[in-house]
Amino acid sequence: MTGNSTYKTNLNAELLNDYNPSVHPGRDYQRQVLYINITFALTKIQSFDELASSLTITGNLKVTWIDERLLWRPQAYTKLKTTHFKQKEIWIPPLVLSNSYHNIDLIGEGDMPVMVTHRGEVQWFLPLKLSSSCDADVTYYPNDEQICSLEILPWGYTQEHIQMTNFTSAPTANEFVENPIWDLIDTSQHSFKAPKLGFELTFTFKRKPLFFMVNFIMPTILMSFTNMLVFLLPAESGERVGFSITVLLAIAVFLSTITTILPQTSTPQMALLCYLLVTHIGQSLLIMLCTIFGLRFYLRPTEEPVPRWIARLASLSSACETFSIVHPEPENTISVLTSEDTEDVCKENGNKTNDNVVSWQRVGRAFDNACCVFFTVTSVTCNAAFLVVMSS
Structure with a gap:
């Protein structure tokens, strides 16, 4: 050695x-x-x-x-x-x-x-x-x-x-x-x-991506669908505007959280997730405005007549629903209608265009239904397109 x-x-x-x-x-x-x-x-x-x-x-x-x-x-x-x-x-x-x-x-x-x-x-x-x-x-x-x-x-x-x-x-x-x-x-x-x-x-x-999908993507998508529930709340509850603003602020918080963990660059392109969150914020803002606008229908005086074109739009939500004012009958009077009579009444009411008998509350409910369907379809389309692009 x-x-x-x-x-x-x-x-x-x-x-x-x-x-x-x-x-x-x-x-x-x-x-x-x-x-x-x-x-x-x-x-x-x-x-x-x-x-x-x-x-x-x-x-x-x-x-x-x-x-x-x-x-x-x-x-x-x-x-x-x-x-x-x-x-x-x-x-x-x-x-x-x-x-x-x-x-x-x-x-x-x-x-x-x-x-x-x-x-x-x-x-x-x-x-x-x-x-x-x-x-x-x-x-x-x-x-x-x-x-x-x-x-x-x-x-x-x-x-x-x-x-x-x-x-x-x-x-x-x-x-x-x-x-x-x-x-x-x-x-x-x-x-x-x-x-x-x-x-x-x-x-x-x-x-x-599993951690980020569970903690960022899924809550954002769920909140976008939670937004639609504002149109199911009773107008008398007084919580509609507060609910829509709360969801809007929640999505804004998620956007601020995402921007803190991503580089401040637009080259080659900004993250698609930011575009999705901005889309959800814009959608939430529109929902809040539609909520405020829809509440005006419920708060209008009952004696104020409904314009003809608004009555026609409201009637589209229920083609076979009577909008005429039904006067109460005496208590001891019993009205019996057969099936044929019911069909005749529906047909008669379907052809009836008297817009003065349509209430503003009914217009408000029709407006809520239309907004709920529109924003649900919009949210499903945006989220599905984002997930397809991400997976590809």
Whole structure:
């Protein structure tokens, strides 16, 4: 064991004799290009911040190249085939993350160990935590899919000095740990071709929408249908206006909550969920106005005549309903109608156009029925269209 340590000490000392770590490998700089191979193994997607437009990942970066100055014969050193140096002791490609979210610094630390084989192959393994800028596309939030890229460049060198290669088409994910919010859909990596020099990692991940569907989407849709119940409340209760305003404020609160967790951008498009909430707010505002307008029918004096066109519209809600004023008969009088008589009365009342016998209360009920049907159909259409677009 002592002999091995001594031989390894002598080996490192001889290899570093007259070695200049600021000069990159190569015997002929005018004709020879240094090829550097890079492979990245993704470990975990730490976080993706939509507001800050930043992606943070962890993984292992493997960089290999050939340095002719680090060759030796294993037989001369008790068959030692590998040795280790500190990163600052030998030449290391100065790699930087060009689209870093924070400061652009060199990747790696000076005391990071580097393994070298007797054939001059340098193997540099780096555990990394990278934070890059990535603009969020929240068009289909919370069913959105994000594509982020990380660019690693050799700072200070051009394609005439070195070339970066990649032997694998995708980062390995053998040790990948699932993220509680995001599902990894696809990964890829490739080196840039001339004239651009560098290495790019691309990640495609999709949000797990269940939490957001239960806590944001479903309450919003349910509140939009709750809005219709205002037309079922008795006008005499005096709670119609308060009920419609309460639902309107509840939807406005949900809109403010959504805007706090989404980036303030309109590129490429604002979230469809915001459009849905704005539509529900507009619908709630119309319902509140229709509620106030409908209450005016109930509060009109009973002796005020109903205009002919309003009476005709109100009669559409019940084609076979009598609107004539029925005078009470004496208590000891019993009126008996056969089925034939009833049909005759319905036909007679159906052809009757005396609008003075239609009450304003009846007009108010007909207006409530029409509003309830209209806004229900509108709400179902908007919510169904939103869910179809989200699912596709």
